[in-house]
Amino acid sequence: MKFNNKKALLTITLASALVLNANAENTDKTNSSFVVHKLSDSLYAIGEPNYYQANYSYLIVGTDKALMLDAGANQKEDITQVVKSITRKPLSVLPSHLHFDHIGGLHNFDSIYLLDTAFTRQFKQKDGLYHVPESVYLGNFDHFVLQPFKVSRLVKPNEVIDLGGVKLKLLGVPGHTEDEVALYDEKNNVLLSGDHLYPSSLFVGNIKDYVASVSATLNIINKDTAIYGAHAGSDPTQVPRMTYEEIELIRDKMKAAQDKTATPEPFSGSDLVRSTHLYKVDKEVSIYSDIEFNDGRKFGY
Numbered sequence: 100m101k102f103n104n105k106k107a108l109l110t111i112t113l114a115s116a117l118v119l120n121a122n123a124e125n126t127d128k129t130n131s132s133f134v135v136h137k138l139s140d141s142l143y144a145i146g147e148p149n150y151y152q153a154n155y156s157y158l159i160v161g162t163d164k165a166l167m168l169d170a171g172a173n174q175k176e177d178i179t180q181v182v183k184s185i186t187r188k189p190l191s192v193l194p195s196h197l198h199f200d201h202i203g204g205l206h207n208f209d210s211i212y213l214l215d216t217a218f219t220r221q222f223k224q225k226d227g228l229y230h231v232p233e234s235v236y237l238g239n240f241d242h243f244v245l246q247p248f249k250v251s252r253l254v255k256p257n258e259v260i261d262l263g264g265v266k267l268k269l270l271g272v273p274g275h276t277e278d279e280v281a282l283y284d285e286k287n288n289v290l291l292s293g294d295h296l297y298p299s300s301l302f303v304g305n306i307k308d309y310v311a312s313v314s315a316t317l318n319i320i321n322k323d324t325a326i327y328g329a330h331a332g333s334d335p336t337q338v339p340r341m342t343y344e345e346i347e348l349i350r351d352k353m354k355a356a357q358d359k360t361a362t363p364e365p366f367s368g369s370d371l372v373r374s375t376h377l378y379k380v381d382k383e384v385s386i387y388s389d390i391e392f393n394d395g396r397k398f399g400y
């Protein structure tokens with residue numbers, strides 16, 4: 100989850116629509132809320148540039164199976180129809196975490212994977228379905244009610260998901276939420292980082308966990324790793340890609356925030372956040388900790 104200033108975003112969206120058309124051969128534009136970007140023969144980004152949080156979900160296609168990291172925020176349009184225009188391989192979805200903007204389209208998937216930890220297992224009830232409370236998925240912000248769902252496969256931290264020709268290691272990266280995960284493709288040197296890392300305002304749920312997770316990620320990836328996050332930066336039409344150096348800057352600023360050697364900058368409020376400790380990393384990236392939403396709820400665990 101990240102929160103933009105909606106007024107600023109509107110201007111950017113209108114301006115960047117022209118860029119999209121100019122680059123039509125690079126961008127497979129569907130007549131829906133979803134925009135597909137082919138990143139390699141086995142990796143596609145499916146963006147929602149007109150959604151206020153500019154979510155990006157990722158489709159990974161192996162020789163046997165396909166996997167989506169995140170189900171999109173859109174509750175009405177079926178993201179699996181977009182996937183079907185790319186591949187007919189058996190499809191599963193893995194939420195990067197259980198926030199509303201990553202699971203809006205969860206009901207469209209026949210096969211759902213989920214992180215296997217005590218935190219996620221607590222949601223399984225006697226009917227065998229996962230009943231996640233609103234206090235976890237925060238659906239009120241989008242008037243979204245998550246229906247109980249069946250899990251086809253539980254995946255433990257460091258377990259490998261083999262799609263045939265493409266192997267993805269699930270990394271547990273708590274900090275934004277307890278259940279945040281990333282996927283690392285070592286052979287192709289790609290990290291799909293969900294809400295753990297993206298080039299915009301990062302929401303800290305637990306700063307100790309977050310600093311530890313960013314440090315752990317830096318030990319796994321390298322300077323050539325392609326890092327793709329779940330929310331766009333200031334241009335919602337651009338796939339949110341980051342560099343190793345940017346992740347180092349995030350780690351350093353977040354550590355300084357944790358140690359209280361950095362001073363928060365003034366924050367004037369946004370559509371959804373009343374107050375936060377704001378730390379700027381660079382022009383695009385900032386860190387929000389000690390967040391209180393406009394509805395009075397605090398964010399964190």
Ligand SMILES: [Zn+2]
Nearest residue numbers: 100198275294
């Ligand atoms: Zn989130």
